[in-house]
Amino acid sequence: MYKFYETTIKTQSMSLTEKFFNLNFMYILFISLMAATGVTMLYSAANGSWSPWAFNHLIRFAFGFCIMIALAMLDIRLFMRYAYLFYFASLFLLIVVEVEGHIGMGAQRWINLGIIKIQPSELMKIALVLALARYFHTSSLQSIESIRGIIPPALMTLCPAFLVMIQPDLGTALMLLFTAGMIFFVVGVQIWKFAVVIIGGLLALPIAWQFLHGYQKNRILTFLDPERDPLGAGYHIIQSKIALGSGGVFGKGFLKGTQSHLNFLPEKHTDFIFTMLSEEFGMVGAVFVVIVNFLIIAYTYSFAMKSNSYFGKLVAIGLACNYFLYIFINISMVLGMLPVVGIPLPLISYGGTVMLSVMSSFGIILCVYINRNINIGKD
């Protein structure tokens, strides 16, 4: 059992300069590589032009980079301290968005702060990880293994997931559920409980089906059989596979992807950017992106292992899970292995919110890394 005084005694203060040189530069290099790939592909998506996407993407990355460094410089205990506050603030924003959406008669995912638009569901992805990490940091294994002990974190997960689901943003809702699920798993919730939830979920599937929107049902049906509607919903997947497959091993060359440049490939600058990359740079380019992303995740895991604090470990693993889900769902989706759910490829797809949210995650992960020697008490 930790004693109260231990937290204060073990406090070590590092100067900002020390912290800066403690950053993992290899990790930052991998991140920058992916962002550069994004800029390259967005340049190609605009038929060889910096506008409208490539330049903006670069600016956003630069902005995100600053946020990442800033977050990395913070004291990890601050994240612990404000985890719940941040969580509830995000939850509140989700509710605001929901209410505004009802008033504005339509799907609403944004809060406009004037300079930037904030998507509370993206904030929630980080907030949930921090909140769960704090919760499990303070609870004992006994409590984790008891039913009673996992009711609060379960509620913490389900409330935002539900709010996001009814936005409706099935993809993000599932990401929240999967991330939380993985955190539950790693902290030691018994496997039989997962089995119960999975079986229960499968049984509830027919009921859930009723609540899905028409386009969501269509996407799932189309995933199961893309030829069902080759000019309608199946078009994206069919064209994506054609683009990918025709790229071959070495690709058609930069700016030479016929499927993308002749507009057969939809959403080539957002969700389907990986397809365009695979068309122009072939399997070589595609495998490169997968490997670099794998390295980013592997590094995050090693940071988690090195961290002295349970909170830090859990935060890094949770955020790694979140990042992995982005990568895996997006790529599987364009490869026709999962239904089209509207999840972008972080750092590469065009989009400000995701850029901001993943760069913040990397900031927090780096913070965990820098503060790896700090022990955190259970307060």
Place this chain on the structure above:
Amino acid sequence: MNRDNDKGKVLINRSLMVGVGKFFLLLCIIFRLYYLQVYQADKYKTLADENRISTRLLVPPRGLIYDRNGEVIATNRQNFQALIVAEQTPNLQETLDAFKKIMPLSEAEEQRIKKDLKSNKSFVPIKIKDNLSWEEVAKIQLNAPDLPGIIIDEGLSRYYPYGEKMAHVLGYVAAVSEKDVKDDPLLEVPGFKIGKSGIEKLFEKKLRGKGGNLKSEVNAYGRVMKEIEKNEGVPGERVDLTLDVRLQEKAYDLFTEKDHSGAAILLDVHTGEILAFVSAPSFDPNVFSQGISNAQWKELISNEKNPLSNKAISGQYSPGSTFKIITALAALEAGAIKPDTRFFCAAKMTLGTHAFHCWKRIGHGYLNVVEALKNSCDIFFYETALRLGIEKIADMARRFGLGSKINVGLENEKAGLIPDKAWKLKRFGEPWQQGESLISGIGQGYILTTPLQLATMVARVANGGYEVTPTFSKLTNYEKKHIKKINVNPNYLDMIKEGMYEVVNIPGATAYGSRFDYHGIKMAGKTGSTQVRRITMKERQTRILKQEELPWKYRDHGVFVGYAPADNPKYAVAVLVEHGGGGSKAAAPIASKILLEAVKLDTSLHGIQPEKVMTPLKFGTEVVPSE
């Protein structure tokens, strides 16, 4: 403390499990990439090319058709169309309304335009109206500011400068129908036209040429981004016919002047080359290649003179007295009569219980074969046929091209009919009657011939017994030198020709009224008339009705076969005038004028330059395929 350590260990163990799971999931992605980009790459490359490359067939210009003197008789004319491009007009309806003010559109046309506009992308030009005249094109261009998005496009359409005069020879082109064998991708091109009859059909392969390809890169919306590859194809080859437009026109006009229905064929007796080939009345093939209206079609098929039927090869008629040429030849060959054999014509002879009449009610008295031909005496040929029998007559008829198809290459050619004993037994199950030989001897009864067969017959007589076959293609020198000779005594042929000369050139003979003497050049021939109704006993006893008194449908057909020059034959003609009321009256004058025109135009016969009667025809700019 232990529990906390356990908690940390659990975290590490479970994290590693999750990490390994993630690793395998990413491995799955790599396998999937390998499957799509290496294993199935070829399949997807093909699909991507199918997406990107659009191939359009380029229609080659159709080959032109020329007459023997190099006059164009079938050409391609520029066809102006008004098209509309939806995306280039701010308000479709307004533009269409403005267009209607300049040029009215029928309800059906407007419906079609709207349907086409709906089912095509907005950058695809849609046809509003085609076959525009120069004036209409000028009007549209003048009003261009009110007609945004309307463009004038030019294509090619088939044009026959001689229209109906050549229709039965040239045929026409029309849209490909369900029945046509689609052995060429060109046939799938919308609006493509193929030869549906006549020379256009006979030489379809040659005239069509080979389609070219235009490969272009298109984007997802079908818009052409750039041309990748262009293959012009091969234009259709030219076709040279043996026809002479001057003679063809002359012959056709001779029919239409008197509103006659019938056929005329003019052959070169030495080669069988067809110089004129007329079936009247006719139709305008240009209407067919532009698309015929319902009213026009109904008019054509309800006309009692049957303009769509090619009477020169599809019409089967009794040859009438023109067949006496065959009977006389057969009898001389068989020795049934000698050149000096004379029979007595008393206007009537009886065989069993049957009476057979001569056309001349007072009879001809004694005559030999030449005189019998000259006067077309029926009794002489009854007697001859009686001694000869049908088999010998039929055999000679076949040697001269009767009773079987000539195979000139046009559709619906009929074989005619030369009866014999075996045929009758097979057809009616009854034996041949002697009386049937008699009427066969004067070309009546079962015998049927087409005008083309009659022309063949007379050409073979005129050329001294060479087996020429009518054709639209010029003969090669080798072919000219290797024409078979018919097994017939030339002396007997000369006797027949003497008779034919007298038919035209001796006063009182049947075609004396149609004779000509052009610087010493004369013609020879034989008239014929065939009844299309039976003359009743009662009528014969009272008074046979004059032809003019009968309704058109019941009048006799008039036939004439002849050749010129009489002393050194070069041109043979056969003319049939349906219900013309007799050969000397209707057919001989036409035949005479055709032969005279042929003789006049042939300077090799007399060295006299013909007056320039041809005026250049006016028709649109022609496009001659490059060779």
